[in-house]
Amino acid sequence: MSDFTSDFALHGGISLSRIGAMILRYWYLLLSSWPRLLELTYWPVLQVITWGFLQTYIAQNANFFARAGGTLIGAVILWDILFRGQLGFSISFLEEMWARNLGNLMMSPLKPIEFLLALMAMSLIRLAIGVIPMALLALFLFHFNFFGLGLPLIAFFCNLIFTSWAVGIFVSGLVLRNGLGAESIVWTLMFALMPLACVYYPVHVLPPWLQYVSWSLPPTYVFEGMRALLIDHVFRADLMLSALVMNAALLVASFAAFLALLRSARRNGSLLGGGE
Amino acid sequence: MNVIDQVSHSVLPVDANLPAAIEVSRLTKVYKQTRAVDDISFAIARGSTTGLLGGNGAGKTTTIAMIMGLVLPTAGRVRVLGHEMPREAACVLGRMNFESPYVDMPMRLTVRQNLTIFGRLYAVEHLRERIAQLAADLDLNDFIDRPNGKLSAGQKTRVALAKALINQPELLLLDEPTASLDPDTADWVREHLENYRKTHQATILLASHNMLEVERLCDRVIILKRGRIEDDDSPDGIMARYNRTTLEEVFLDVARGRNRESAS
Numbered sequence: 001m002s003d004f005t006s007d008f009a010l011h012g013g014i015s016l017s018r019i020g021a022m023i024l025r026y027w028y029l030l031l032s033s034w035p036r037l038l039e040l041t042y043w044p045v046l047q048v049i050t051w052g053f054l055q056t057y058i059a060q061n062a063n064f065f066a067r068a069g070g071t072l073i074g075a076v077i078l079w080d081i082l083f084r085g086q087l088g089f090s091i092s093f094l095e096e097m098w099a100r101n102l103g104n105l106m107m108s109p110l111k112p113i114e115f116l117l118a119l120m121a122m123s124l125i126r127l128a129i130g131v132i133p134m135a136l137l138a139l140f141l142f143h144f145n146f147f148g149l150g151l152p153l154i155a156f157f158c159n160l161i162f163t164s165w166a167v168g169i170f171v172s173g174l175v176l177r178n179g180l181g182a183e184s185i186v187w188t189l190m191f192a193l194m195p196l197a198c199v200y201y202p203v204h205v206l207p208p209w210l211q212y213v214s215w216s217l218p219p220t221y222v223f224e225g226m227r228a229l230l231i232d233h234v235f236r237a238d239l240m241l242s243a244l245v246m247n248a249a250l251l252v253a254s255f256a257a258f259l260a261l262l263r264s265a266r267r268n269g270s271l272l273g274g275g276e
Numbered sequence: 277m278n279v280i281d282q283v284s285h286s287v288l289p290v291d292a293n294l295p296a297a298i299e300v301s302r303l304t305k306v307y308k309q310t311r312a313v314d315d316i317s318f319a320i321a322r323g324s325t326t327g328l329l330g331g332n333g334a335g336k337t338t339t340i341a342m343i344m345g346l347v348l349p350t351a352g353r354v355r356v357l358g359h360e361m362p363r364e365a366a367c368v369l370g371r372m373n374f375e376s377p378y379v380d381m382p383m384r385l386t387v388r389q390n391l392t393i394f395g396r397l398y399a400v401e402h403l404r405e406r407i408a409q410l411a412a413d414l415d416l417n418d419f420i421d422r423p424n425g426k427l428s429a430g431q432k433t434r435v436a437l438a439k440a441l442i443n444q445p446e447l448l449l450l451d452e453p454t455a456s457l458d459p460d461t462a463d464w465v466r467e468h469l470e471n472y473r474k475t476h477q478a479t480i481l482l483a484s485h486n487m488l489e490v491e492r493l494c495d496r497v498i499i500l501k502r503g504r505i506e507d508d509d510s511p512d513g514i515m516a517r518y519n520r521t522t523l524e525e526v527f528l529d530v531a532r533g534r535n536r537e538s539a540s
Contacts, residue, residue: 013366015399017396018399020394020396021396021397022393022397024392024393025382025385025389025393026398028384028385028389028393029382029384029385032384032423033384033387074445094383099380099381099382099383100378100379100380101379101380101381101382102379103376103378103379104379104381104394106345106346106398107344107345107346107369107372107373107374108369108394108397108398109366109369109370109397109398109399110397111366209280237342250426263348266345266346266347266348266362267347267348268307269305269307269338269341269346269347270443271341271346271347271381272341272346272347272376272378272499
């Protein structure tokens with residue numbers, strides 16, 4: 001049996017009880033620390049206020065933006081789903097590194113796949129705490145009803161959260177293998193996607209060669225889809241399906257990378273300690 | 277020699293048909309240019325307490341980490357409770373546990389919350405009662421609802437021990453279990469470990485620098501030096517061979533390169 005299939009075989013028989021135990025662990029942690037709770041809403045609220053007023057100003061001075069109401073605020077909220085989804089995943093993982101608790105977990109019956117599923121659940125919980133107040137603020141301050149996007153919002157959300165988990169799984173593997181010296185990747189990697197995923201502008205603004213790179217990223221399809229919905233009032237199911245297929249491939253690849261990095265961490269002994 | 281025969285002081289009878297608790301065969305670990313563990317083999321009988329002795333860098337922690345499956349060997353194999361590690365780890369991880377100074381319990385969580393989470397991870401039945409029992413046994417009740425980060429070193433060690441015993445493990449791996457404890461607390465922990473082994477027929481493998489601890493707890497001692505087994509016998513057998521009256525004197529002989537003949 002190859003290393004990969006042998007690792008994969010270890011991940012069968014998922015226990016909801018163990019996943020629940022890990023979610024409870026992070027829930028206790030959140031409740032024990034008001035700065036952690038505040039941090040979840042602080043930046044999203046600041047973002048929506050800043051970009052909301054900018055959009056209001058531009059809309060008053062440009063016909064196009066008046067017609068395309070909400071594209072900037074919509075983009076800010078969707079970007080936050082992508083960014084905070086990954087951050088929520090990765091910070092929960094980092095909590096184990098900071099607490100030097102990874103050895104306890106890896107020696108327990110908790111399987112890596114269960115650990116990752118718990119981190120995904122926590123990313124949803126943390127996202128809800130951060131993004132729901134953000135969306136409500138956009139509604140009351142700028143009359144932009146994010147939830148009014150309707151069913152397409154589900155497609156946007158699912159695609160963005162899948163990308164954020166794929167990136168989160170991969171960077172967690174990097175930190176597992178390289179220790180906390182690689183922590184900065186957790187905070188910065190997603191920003192590398194920002195200009196390429198065309199969060200605030202359409203893909204055709206990019207030079208032709210860069211457009212190919214942009215279309216290789218699933219979030220690009222979501223932001224293009226959002227603009228099509230808000231500007232042309234068309235739901236582009238084709239874009240969402242393309243993003244879904246790419247996300248499925250990304251998730252499989254990131255899980256395989258995580259297993260390879262975990263095996264490498266076991267080989268070089270970095271699971272004990274997990275320092276710099 | 278049969279691995280079961282190697283145990284001279286087991287208090288309760290163990291099933292001789294069961295495989296050894298731990299079987300290590302030609303185990304080697306190389307980190308880049310360093311041979312941390314160099315071709316060691318041993319078997320540890322069920323119901324015994326074995327001490328791994330050796331100076332800093334002798335390979336004790338790496339050996340224990342390979343037995344736990346946290347570190348992959350470069351060569352050789354490890355079987356725990358009859359299962360190949362780490363390939364069959366899922367079959368045994370729920371039946372073993374460990375305590376090590378290289379890991380901590382989450383600091384912001386209370387003792388009760390930590391024990392609840394680990395109890396759930398280990399699928400402990402009647403968890404509330406089990407935590408209450410551990411709290412009584414290990415005298416945790418005064419601080420059970422206090423965050424782990426606010427406890428003294430001695431209290432933290434007791435909590436770590438409670439976590440290590442939460443699933444009533446058949447195999448307990450301990451790395452420096454009484455490090456940084458005052459003599460009274462350390463003695464108390466040793467007594468608890470002795471009682472646990474007797475009442476549960478558990479197997480204990482411990483790495484320690486504390487020779488008195490090893491003399492008191494262990495019915496077998498494996499001395500490691502530069503990743504290799506230097507000696508392997510009962511404490512009395514080793515002391516007799518070196519013509520010494522304490523394991524500490526033996527340890528110094530081994531560490532300073534005095535062999536058995538010249539030591540005597």
